[in-house]
Amino acid sequence: MESLDDSALSLAVFVPLVVAAAMLLVPRENETAHKLMALGATLATFAVGMLILARFDYGASDQLQFRVDAPWIDVINSRYLLGVDGISLPLLVLSMFVCVLVVVYSWNHFPEPHNPKAFLILILVLETGMNGTFVAQDLILFFVFFEVVLLPMYFMIGVWGGEQRQYAAIKFFLFTLFGSALMILSFLALYFSGGQTFSIQELVAVAADNIPRSTQLIIFGGLFMGFAIKVPMFPFHTWLPDAHTQAPTQGSVILAAILLKLGTYGFIRIAIPILPEAAMAWAPVIGGLAVVGIIYGALGCLAQSDMKRLIAFSSVAHMGFVMLGIATLTDFGINAAVFGMVAHGLITGMLFFVAGSVKDRFHTLELSRLGGLLLQAPRMGWILGFCAMASLGLPGLAGFWGEFPAILAAYSPAEGLSEALFRTYMVIAALGTVLAAGYLLWMLQRAAFGTPKPEFAEAPIADMHWPEYVAWVPMLVLILVLGIFPGLLFGLTDGAVGNALSSFGAGG
Amino acid sequence: MLVNQFLVLGAVLFSIGVYGVLARRNGVLVLMSIELILNAVNINLVALGALQGASGAVTGQVFALFVITIAAAEVGVGLAIVLLIYRNRASVDLDEVDLMKG
């Protein structure tokens, strides 16, 4: 087991990539082989994830475990440095989990122009990028993995997407690239001002003392741009609705469930621990943009007539809660943020799944044309309702734990932050929960309630079939279980969050 | 030494050459203008070399010789190209050579 521990993370990252490479060699026509290989790869990766879960030392969740440290780019002192702690682990496992489900869901849901080979290869490459980002402990390695996801997602949206796919794809790509260009500049600035190392751990230890405050502020600004665009925070969010709306279902799910988390994860893993002073200075701005995002995203949702676009806009609002939690710089807030990330991943991922299946059946997501889903496909309709409830933060479902503790934390932000300001944020965020309920219920009402519109009244609409069950039920169960037993996740993240916040005064 | 005069001569030649390159429409005349620039270079090299004493003078002259030699080769190639243009277009007006732009 020892050796397995050493290679577990490398396996988790590279198994999908290796299988993807192997799939290149299998002819395109042999679709079953591709499906099986992709499923095998994601399952194997997930098995590795389970192994990591099993062998993770929960008592030391604030420590990096399963560490790998090997030379990579000697010239710039960048190392192949992997590890997981309580913050990365849930996200890593979530990523593996979602990938399995996406492959399962794909079984008979390949969007036009079909081509399962290419589609599944992209999913596997995406998985490598996502898993890698969550375990990388070296800034350059992080950067590479962070960017690896761009290409597959670009192609996934651009090739398999909706009518505006090309515009949406390039917009997504350009936006993110812009952010990451500034991000890499900041990484380099950290390298030079923080003792010529890219190791996150070392930087956490030394950077705060070595970098003057003014420099910290600028570097943080660069990191902020990189991560905020990925999150996305208002006003860098405009790529998101387009990308989500145009992406194929699987793409939307991965985008919502995992990709957006890369940005928030970056804040928690890199920006805040390394540059605490700057984080403190930036926190009011981040918090402000976060609450603007909450309200703004909600207003955006209310204006939508397309179900998928509505769900997409809701991500802006939800990620606003996550960012608000982060901006408080308290253990409550950041735990909430991590929880919110996982919850949003599951819930919005599910919403996109459902939206995709609705689109499959009705060939439209125009809310004005939908209606009576509960009559034609009752199970799917109830699942939509369940997810809407989870998404609006109903206690007892996972979404609540991303919102409530964030609101809670805003009442009493870290020492040094303006209480009055953050309490204002808190109230605004709380109002955002009402708006969230408003648009989600409105969507639910339009899509699921009422009777089918005449054009679909006679249409043979099938209820769920097995790939949908297999893909969705685990997510639904997790949404419920995490909602009732938040300790499962908080127990994991708490230590690591405490670690990340070690440079702050006791907040909250 | 009359270095300055040589330098001025060089500069003048250079300027005339540049003017020729930029203003003449005939390809062959442009080639000749380039030769003027190269000769300006040669004058500079020799004159400035002489200013530097014996070793410098030799170096300058050797450099000038290289320039002269290579210029010859260059002009040969250049004439070949201009001829080719003439053969295909029956004109050596450089303004007409603008198939590719933007």
Add this chain to the structure above:
Amino acid sequence: METLFRSPSVDFHAFAPEIVLVLVLVVLLFVDLVFEERGRWATSTVAGIGLLASLVPVLTLAVAGGDRSLFDGAYVVDDFALVLKGLFLVAGYVTVLISTDYVAEGDYYEGEYYFLLLSSLLGMTVMASARDLISIFVALELLSIPAYLLAGWRKRDLRGNEASLKYYLLGVFASAVMLYGMSLVFGVTGSTVLSEIGDALAGGSSTVPVVTVGIVFVVVGFGFKVSAVPFHTWAPDTYQGAPTPITAFLSVASKAAGFVALLQLVFIAFLGQDDVWAPLFWVLAALTMTVGNLIALRQTNIVRLLAYSSVAQAGFMLAPLAVAASIPAERGGIANATEAVVTYLIIYAAMNLGAFAVVMAVARKTRSGEIGSYGGLFDYAPGLAVLMAVFLFALAGIPPLGGWYAKFVVFKSLLDAGTGAAVALAVVAAVNSVIALFYYASVARQMFMDPVPDGDTTRVQVPAALTASLALCAVATVAFGFFPNLAARLGDVALFGALP
């Protein structure tokens, strides 16, 4: 007089790569003469094998180690020279691979094609070692003159003629300007050996206008070679009109040669004059990447697009030169910038040659250079489409493809300097890397997301040599991305030797 004209002792090992190349040139002439039409296929084989053969002494020199200085320091074989020679020869080899079928299937003579190609390469290998104004000049002309001819190799093609003419006229004009600048530099310093010029100029904290003019003119000469804006105007037209393999060659090897000369001149000869060249390169770098990228946005021809892209890439490579002087000496500012440029060149060579190889493969079917003709390529030639995407996104600098590390080292040297100007340039570069993505992605968009324009979906037959070149470039591009150390190590060791 003996002191001036003593018989030089020649280190033949140091010269071995060039000697091998000359021998190959002779063999090529011989093959061309003897075998007549039927045996002309042999010329490409000979050229290819010859290039590989000339790599051998490069390797032995590398193994032997140590710096070798010949002709009073006019010709130096150090690690820098070896790395660059290796790069030129490999790039040349790939060019030969790309050319093989193109030339064999064309209507023109084969023998002279490879002869000219190798002559130009010979010039480049000389350039890598040239540390004297005269040898630099000779190397420059040796690599340029065959290139002028190669650009117009398709003699009956009007565009080919035009490409050749523009390249030639501007090239010669630029070298003339450069020579004028050299003459001024020589006049002030009294030497043509770079290190001596460096010593002479080092003390001059007060810059003489003549020196400034000299430096600017010299830089202009090579700025032309690397197609830096505003000396880039020849590049798109020449690239478009020249045979595609030659375009690839020009955009990679010729550009690399220009950078080699710039590095040598700036870091050895003009080292003390950084208050002249640092702002100069800052302006050139910023202009080059910005203008190149912006114009590229509007291109509809794939070769012209790649031409502007290579202009923009040159801007990135110029950036480290702009800040080299600001990097503290203890961190090795010169070494740092050299490393950045060389690393960039190596990675750039792989991806750019690869992109041109795909262009050639696709043109075999479509007979067009219009980007529109790439529509639906993924449907009937998925392999080529994927490879093209790999190369294009590598050029755009998207990890995990090689280009990211190239961009990264540039950013690294910029931030290492850390001055306001350097950071500003870094931001300009960052924004540019985003703009660049747009046009690279637009080609990918055509290939993957648009329908086939003429509905013709017959498969593309890719001949073996082209396949080999594609594979070589693709493997290198991807490998550089995953293991940047491969390129980084080469960039790291490519330092100027301790000079006599």
Add this chain to the structure above:
Amino acid sequence: MLENAWVIPTLTFVSFWLILFFGKRLPGHGAEIGIGALGLAFVLSCVAVVQWVDRPATEVVPHGTSEEVHGEEEEEHGAAGGQRGEDRQVVATAVETGGHGEETPIRSAVERNVTWFTIGDVEVTAGTAVDGLTVVMLFTVTLISLLVHVFSTNYMHGDVRFTYFFAALSLFTTGMLLLVVSSSTLQALFGWELMGLCSFMLIGHWWEKAENSNAAMKAFLTTRTGDVGLLVGIVTLFFAAGQTFDIALINERALTGAIGHTALVVGAVGLFIGVIGKSAQFPLHTWLPDAMAGPTPVSALIHAATMVVAGVYLVARLYGVFWEAFDIGAGGVNPIAVVGGITVLIAAALAFVQDDIKKVLAYSTVSQLGYMVMALGVGAWTAGIFHLFTHAFFKGLLFLGAGSVSHAVHSFDMKADMGGLRKYMPTTFVTFLIGSVALAGLFPLAGFWSKDEILVGAAENGYPVFELVGIVGAFLTAAYMTRCVYLTFFGEYRGHAHPHESPRPITIPLMVLAVFSVGAGLLNAPGVEKFFEITENRVFLLAGVEHHSFEVFPAVVSTVVVLAAIAFAYLLFFERRLPRGLTRRNALARSGYTLLTNKYYLDHLYTGVIVGSVKGAIARAAYWFNQKVIDGVVNAVGIAARRSGDWTYRHIDQAVVDGAVNGAGFGAEGFGGILRTIQTGRVQQYAALLFGAATVLALGLIIFV
């Protein structure tokens, strides 16, 4: 059972899942699971009640605290700290040693907590806290819910979503039970929101029709708006009470002055906003009448035992906070009492003009909730809770009765489709009448006792205005219920269906509830006062809340008022005399003269109120105000949100934010297009550019460097 109270909500929760997954395949379509679970839960609740009653009173709490005693403790408790057990001990000892005055032993609450999760050094617990209030609520909720379940087996028979309906009922009950047993505010929030969800599901049960789903959304969104306040309140109290959600601890610290007054007021106001939303208090009450769109049993459940009373329960549960924050003990006026009082009156007035029997009952509920809130607001804690308890039975009875009626006539319209039903459905009629009388508050039915206590409490705690409000409310209540009974059961049948008595599953719950409606009030009758003894708790004593026993005078007054109201309504509706002319009115005034002393005052009152109600001036105006203004505002807020969303999206998001992005893209391309013109294709222009640039650069460097 007291330690294991968690079993009760768990039962119904499990039942929910079982019905959901297996219900359809069972012969009873899942109803049997629901009834079984609820039956068991009811039995367990009864056990809990018995155990609680048997529990020896051991805990000693001084009756009435004064802040000076605990002044020195303040700092200690103000400091952050999570070990509540210890803190409790400290307080308790402090109280014991420093306590003075009489010491009454009470039954100590049974708490059982487990760690839910830990963040930083805050350990958040989940668990149950059972005291008298809890067991009473458990009993009420499970009983009503059980009866509603039974009722529904018949009432909902043949419904398309029968099984699903029962699942939702189970979940609904779970929500309320969870709230009731919660030991922490956070956990209470779970139950609270769970009920919101279920009300959404059940009100919108027939979601095929848009108005039903609209009503469901309105209910959810309105209560959710109130929940913003609740969230803020919970958060504020969490920090103010030293990072804890524990209800007992928060109460304790609020009462001992450990929480700063500002925080306390913010917290209390926040919580109360939540209560206003949930318990349909003015001005967020408009969702409740709309909620009648749901099946009648749901209305019964919502109005009698769950959902709307959750707000009242929350105030009662966190009474320490409200007591301190609004200084309830001091008398005079406070927000809770005011909101409650306004609600009592306006809702009662509105009940007059409804033709839909369920809407009458709905406004009646709003009004009665106003009573409860007002009772809590005036410091009559026991009375408020007692009223909650009795109201549950007769309101449940009335709703189920209305359901029974509608089952017979397939309508809820009293004017169009009812009348004279007493002949056709005697059981329903009798039970409905009992419920009405109980609601009106006539001796000796349940409502009489609890209402009287509220009046007594208001009077004795220095809230005379609210006593008056209570009396006026009683008058209105009696009057509109008379009208309701008259329209439904008297006169001639006006409908077209063939009314018949409902079957047993419907009538049995009616009868059971009728029994409770008659008898429940006796629990707190003079000499018994069992209810008071059972519910007495620590907060109650710490705060020094007074218990007010039955008093004759207000009882007589309210009885007279109620009788008068019935009389007027009788005259008005049964005999149709009043509208006909002045003489009759004068005759009435004369008869009133014998009863009351001030003729002019009375005359004025009569003219105003009765003419008003007859012609509908006041009530209709109130109704207009309610529908157009208050409800209009509620709806307008929704519309405005949509509009502003639209506007923001169109003009800000797409035009400015996204426009900037796209603009940058077009700008870059356009700029590229301009730059392209440099590339003229003319070689000499290239050369000129080359040389010109070289010259400019050289000159620039010479000049500037």
